[in-house]
Amino acid sequence: MNLRWDPRAIQDLREIRAYIAAHGSLASADRVRRHLQARAERLRTHPYMGPPSSNPEIRILAATRYPYLIYYTVQGNEVVILHVRHTARRPPSDLGL
Numbered sequence: 001m002n003l004r005w006d007p008r009a010i011q012d013l014r015e016i017r018a019y020i021a022a023h024g025s026l027a028s029a030d031r032v033r034r035h036l037q038a039r040a041e042r043l044r045t046h047p048y049m050g051p052p053s054s055n056p057e058i059r060i061l062a063a064t065r066y067p068y069l070i071y072y073t074v075q076g077n078e079v080v081i082l083h084v085r086h087t088a089r090r091p092p093s094d095l096g097l
Contacts, residue, residue: 001044002078009070012084013037016068032066036084039063040070043079053091058082 005013013033020029039061043049050061050072061070071083071092083092 001047001074003040003044003081004078005040005081006083009081009083016084016086032068035065036063036068036070040072040079040081043072043081047074047079062087 013036016036017029017033020032043061048059050059050070052058053060053071058071058073061072062068063070067087069085069087070081071085072079072081074080085092
């Protein structure tokens with residue numbers, strides 16, 4: 001399967017990294033970013049590993065080490081990462097496809 005990051009998800013990663021770097025360390029920020037990217041990469045071989053959200057077209061994959069959720073959809077032979085969000089935040093309401 002192909003893996004594609006929506007521009008919004010790319011911006012999410014940038015914002016997460018910037019926040020952690022500003023409030024922690026650059027090394028920590030890079031570890032979190034790498035972990036999130038590695039979790040998303042697993043979707044290439046296991047695209048349905050995350051449970052569906054309230055919208056059955058959108059699935060959610062939890063980051064195992066950090067409190068983030070990866071929202072994604074499977075479209076044909078492509079997994080599209082839509083959004084990355086901290087678990088302390090409310091679920092997004094604007095991910096309609």
